[in-house]
Amino acid sequence: MSSEEPVHTIAVTINGKAYERAVADRKNLADFLRQDLQLTGTHVGCEHGVCGACTVLVDGVSARGCLMLAAQADGCTIETVESLAGDAPGPSGLGPLQQAFRDRHALQCGFCTPGILMSLTELLRDDPSPDEEAVRVVLSGHLCRCTGYQNIVAAALQAVSKACGAR
Amino acid sequence: MDTIVPACQIIEPATAAPADGYTARRMFGARAPRIEDPALLRGEGRYLDDIRMPDPLHAAFLRSPHAHARVTRLDLSGARALPGVVAVFDADAIARELTGLRMPLGFPSATLQKDITPWVLSCTEVAFVGEAMVMVVAESRAIAEDALALIEVDFEPLPVVHDCHQALDDGSPVVRSDAVSNIAEQLQVGFGEVDAAFDGAAHVFAESLFVHRGAAHPMEGRGVLARHDPVEDAITVWTSTQMAHEVMHSIAMMLGMDQHNVRVIAPDVGGGFGCKYLTYPEEVAIPAAARCLGRPVKWVEDRAEHFVSAIHERDQYWDVDIAVDADGRIRGVRGRLLHDQGAYTPQGINLPYNAATSVTGPYRVPAYRMDVIICQTNKTPVIPVRGAGYPQAAFVMERLLDRVARELSIDRAALRLRNLIPPEKMPYDKGLTNRAGVRSIVDSGDYPATQAAALARIDYDGFPARQREARARGRHLGLGLANAVKATSRGPFESAVIRVSPQGRIDLYTGALAMGQGLATALAQIAAEQLDVPLEMIHVTCGDTGRISLGMGGFASRQTVMAGSSVHLAAIEVRNKALKVGEQLLGVPMDALRLRDGRVEVVATPTRFVTLGDIARKLKGAPGYSLPPGITPGLESTGLFQTNSQAHANACHACEVEVDPGTGAVRILRYVAVHDSGRLVNPTMAEGQIHGGIVHGIGNALFEKMGYDDEAQPVTGTFADYLLPTSTEIPHIEVVFLETPSPTNPIGVKGIGEAGTIPVAPAIVSAIEDALSPWNIRLAEAPVSPVRLLELIDASAKPRPAAAPLTPCGASGT
Numbered sequence A: 001m002s003s004e005e006p007v008h009t010i011a012v013t014i015n016g017k018a019y020e021r022a023v024a025d026r027k028n029l030a031d032f033l034r035q036d037l038q039l040t041g042t043h044v045g046c047e048h049g050v051c052g053a054c055t056v057l058v059d060g061v062s063a064r065g066c067l068m069l070a071a072q073a074d075g076c077t078i079e080t081v082e083s084l085a086g087d088a089p090g091p092s093g094l095g096p097l098q099q100a101f102r103d104r105h106a107l108q109c110g111f112c113t114p115g116i117l118m119s120l121t122e123l124l125r126d127d128p129s130p131d132e133e134a135v136r137v138v139l140s141g142h143l144c145r146c147t148g149y150q151n152i153v154a155a156a157l158q159a160v161s162k163a164c165g166a167r
Numbered sequence B: 001m002d003t004i005v006p007a008c009q010i011i012e013p014a015t016a017a018p019a020d021g022y023t024a025r026r027m028f029g030a031r032a033p034r035i036e037d038p039a040l041l042r043g044e045g046r047y048l049d050d051i052r053m054p055d056p057l058h059a060a061f062l063r064s065p066h067a068h069a070r071v072t073r074l075d076l077s078g079a080r081a082l083p084g085v086v087a088v089f090d091a092d093a094i095a096r097e098l099t100g101l102r103m104p105l106g107f108p109s110a111t112l113q114k115d116i117t118p119w120v121l122s123c124t125e126v127a128f129v130g131e132a133m134v135m136v137v138a139e140s141r142a143i144a145e146d147a148l149a150l151i152e153v154d155f156e157p158l159p160v161v162h163d164c165h166q167a168l169d170d171g172s173p174v175v176r177s178d179a180v181s182n183i184a185e186q187l188q189v190g191f192g193e194v195d196a197a198f199d200g201a202a203h204v205f206a207e208s209l210f211v212h213r214g215a216a217h218p219m220e221g222r223g224v225l226a227r228h229d230p231v232e233d234a235i236t237v238w239t240s241t242q243m244a245h246e247v248m249h250s251i252a253m254m255l256g257m258d259q260h261n262v263r264v265i266a267p268d269v270g271g272g273f274g275c276k277y278l279t280y281p282e283e284v285a286i287p288a289a290a291r292c293l294g295r296p297v298k299w300v301e302d303r304a305e306h307f308v309s310a311i312h313e314r315d316q317y318w319d320v321d322i323a324v325d326a327d328g329r330i331r332g333v334r335g336r337l338l339h340d341q342g343a344y345t346p347q348g349i350n351l352p353y354n355a356a357t358s359v360t361g362p363y364r365v366p367a368y369r370m371d372v373i374i375c376q377t378n379k380t381p382v383i384p385v386r387g388a389g390y391p392q393a394a395f396v397m398e399r400l401l402d403r404v405a406r407e408l409s410i411d412r413a414a415l416r417l418r419n420l421i422p423p424e425k426m427p428y429d430k431g432l433t434n435r436a437g438v439r440s441i442v443d444s445g446d447y448p449a450t451q452a453a454a455l456a457r458i459d460y461d462g463f464p465a466r467q468r469e470a471r472a473r474g475r476h477l478g479l480g481l482a483n484a485v486k487a488t489s490r491g492p493f494e495s496a497v498i499r500v501s502p503q504g505r506i507d508l509y510t511g512a513l514a515m516g517q518g519l520a521t522a523l524a525q526i527a528a529e530q531l532d533v534p535l536e537m538i539h540v541t542c543g544d545t546g547r548i549s550l551g552m553g554g555f556a557s558r559q560t561v562m563a564g565s566s567v568h569l570a571a572i573e574v575r576n577k578a579l580k581v582g583e584q585l586l587g588v589p590m591d592a593l594r595l596r597d598g599r600v601e602v603v604a605t606p607t608r609f610v611t612l613g614d615i616a617r618k619l620k621g622a623p624g625y626s627l628p629p630g631i632t633p634g635l636e637s638t639g640l641f642q643t644n645s646q647a648h649a650n651a652c653h654a655c656e657v658e659v660d661p662g663t664g665a666v667r668i669l670r671y672v673a674v675h676d677s678g679r680l681v682n683p684t685m686a687e688g689q690i691h692g693g694i695v696h697g698i699g700n701a702l703f704e705k706m707g708y709d710d711e712a713q714p715v716t717g718t719f720a721d722y723l724l725p726t727s728t729e730i731p732h733i734e735v736v737f738l739e740t741p742s743p744t745n746p747i748g749v750k751g752i753g754e755a756g757t758i759p760v761a762p763a764i765v766s767a768i769e770d771a772l773s774p775w776n777i778r779l780a781e782a783p784v785s786p787v788r789l790l791e792l793i794d795a796s797a798k799p800r801p802a803a804a805p806l807t808p809c810g811a812s813g814t
Helices: A029-036 A096-103 A113-126 A132-139 A150-166 B037-041 B077-081 B091-095 B141-148 B164-168 B194-199 B244-255 B281-293 B303-309 B350-357 B390-408 B412-419 B447-458 B463-472 B519-531 B559-586 B612-620 B683-703 B760-771 B786-795
Strands: A007-014 A017-024 A055-058 A061-064 A077-079 B057-063 B069-075 B085-089 B132-138 B152-157 B183-191 B203-211 B223-229 B234-239 B262-265 B297-300 B316-324 B330-340 B368-375 B428-433 B439-442 B476-487 B493-500 B506-510 B538-542 B593-596 B599-602 B609-611 B636-642 B648-660 B665-676 B733-738
Touching: A017 A029, A029 A055, A055 A113, A061 A113, A096 A113, A096 A150, A096 B037, A113 A132, A113 A150, A113 B037, A132 A150, A150 B683, B057 B141, B057 B281, B057 B303, B069 B132, B077 B085, B077 B141, B085 B091, B085 B141, B085 B281, B091 B281, B132 B141, B132 B281, B164 B330, B164 B368, B183 B350, B183 B428, B194 B316, B194 B330, B203 B390, B223 B281, B234 B244, B234 B281, B244 B262, B244 B281, B281 B297, B316 B390, B330 B350, B350 B368, B350 B390, B390 B412, B390 B476, B390 B760, B412 B447, B412 B476, B447 B476, B447 B648, B447 B665, B447 B733, B463 B476, B463 B648, B476 B760, B493 B559, B493 B612, B506 B519, B506 B559, B519 B538, B519 B559, B559 B593, B559 B599, B559 B609, B559 B612, B559 B636, B599 B612, B609 B612, B648 B760, B665 B683, B665 B760, B665 B786, B683 B733, B683 B760
Parallel strands: A007 A077, B057 B297, B234 B262, B330 B368, B506 B538, B665 B733
Antiparallel strands: A007 A017, A055 A061, A055 A077, B057 B132, B069 B152, B085 B132, B183 B368, B203 B316, B223 B234, B223 B297, B316 B330, B428 B439, B476 B648, B493 B506, B493 B636, B593 B599, B599 B609, B648 B665
């Protein structure tokens, strides 16, 4: 960042950890996460808010990391894909939704996957038993070139049925 | 014919009789979870832009806003003066770092017009919107982009070639001032007595068809990171590519370096779909800058750049005739293909050649001739995207067959069945040669059975009743079907090394390149089948030229066949060597031993074993001591499966659509895809390939249109204008596999990555035409938009009805 670049100092909680950072006014949230905090699980696919790869949860609500300035996140609680494994054991442990994605082959190149996982996390919190239509409507905010979406729908529905079974 | 092995020689692992009931893992064919997934799902993938590098610089490119213009003034002083800018390279500056300013031709050709490849940076003339002109290198990407805005350029606009028909007109402007003609090359492909076939025909029908330009659009764009080591004068380049080794050769040539000092690494690649099977100007400019400046330099393409600077595909005009007998049997096909190559030819004529030679597809066509004109226009250059000319060719053939069916009142499926290559004619000589100069032989497959399976699955016979019943309710259903063949597994070879370290680690290196398909898992499964280890024990590295000296990469649905065969051969050798050494170390004959979980153990007493690491330690040698008798050093093997023949994957797709003639909206109700890709290494991943391929095809059929105006200005530069299919447009796709082993390779597999895409557009377009049969409209293009359908409906004799909204895919009750 050049010396004249205007900055703001922001305080954010990301995946349960508090950060205070000076951030360039023009830096978007996705770049802040990736470049300043090395949270590179959040991907940038189009930078105009269509592809959804950069989706994160801001105060529990899905947001495009490319359409939000980092400075706007001051005081917010942010969740990214790096939070989803939670306390799943081991270096390759997976949370239930992640596990469903693996079980149902819901990812190929994996570039769009983190954003989709975050949107589906939001959906499953809001509606613990969505039907296929509800899943497809949420997924329509994401572009995936590899999977044709079918196995992503199946994975989301598997996560639903496992969660329902566990209740 | 001599290129075809007479029968499929699938080598199964030896099976020692298990005393303890243990049976060896059968990994080939297993629905194994992917070894790639945990890291990707946890956000721990390492794509190009995720690579952390100390003290990097960042590049941004000034790109031409004109389709064709002369640069009369270029003032870089403002950009150079901006704090944080480290260097600004124009064509002259970058030329000083390179052996030449023009990119090498991907596939050398003696007949192609000379001096036809892109520039690393253009100098005095620009020939398409998006062409790189100046590279700024700065302390951050933001500063580099700020500097772009400070560059002053005066352009003198030049006349534009915006379409390949215009390119052929007398008096047309010329695409570039260094081009001798707008025609890059003309060629003719064919076989048989075509004119005689037409002269004697009962019927001849002509069609003029157009398939529009789209783009690959992997969700990760391109990107390059380069670091130069001044001590060794060596350079490491990470790039999001489908062909690490070819990029290495190009960089070495362009930077005047020995290729041993150039290492190219493909990190996790976020999709390719063809657009990364090329050495791009940026892949030369970034390493040159890194070497010149003595610091790492990174460039990550943004989507706006990808729309105009990554390659496009599909723009082709076809004027074709088909000659048939009275019963619809094909006598011949002939015509002219006008291929829009864009402003430069980075790769060669492979794409139009593919298209022209694949028209006859799965059908018996006794005589064929296609005149191909490769036209240059002031648009983004073109190389193959998923399908590589085959989707257009299938569109042509299937549209012709639909025309014949309609004209002769023959059922569409019956007409196709009458013309499909029958299984007893396999292997079938297509009468053409492939790029390797080898006769194009369709190796295997049962095409009538494939079609029959699709018809049965979609209840073809029951459709007329469904259509009538729906029409009675004012709903317009249509059914379409299309067949396809893809010549996969392009040679000449692919590489694989399997190496067991003295620590017992199993590494698998290949020159094949993973772009998200699950290649590492597929190759690990093939190796694990022989070595009997869990997949997680096999560490797969794809596309790192520092790890393996030879490689071709990911294109033409080839990797499971070519790299898979190499892995298979190498794994058998490692297995056999381990057993031989085990025999000597354990004092037990080989046939009483087995491999299991990284050990060679005695079947009768599994507590007696040596590990693969023990064996590797033995075979690494100790100074002055002998190796076991008859054993060569090292527990490793290199597989280099080599072939010029191709395994032909085939498919039949059938779909039902509903069209709202009041709005032109199309909804796909059912989509059935029957595929034969030979033996399947992992059926789950195979299904995933078909799903993705079909949805790419749905994009080509209904949505994806890279638009240009008459000045060759792109008019679809965002995902809001250029529509990729989303989840609500896509029905549940039903995939059925037949498995006819290919005799062209030792594991009986055929490629699968592109096969799903090829028949989609003709199947959907046929279904739309069928749904709108009361309006008697004819579709001769793809994609087909609602607006286009309304134009055709309004131009017909029957009035347009009121809108009757369709329910989206996945909605309740569907």
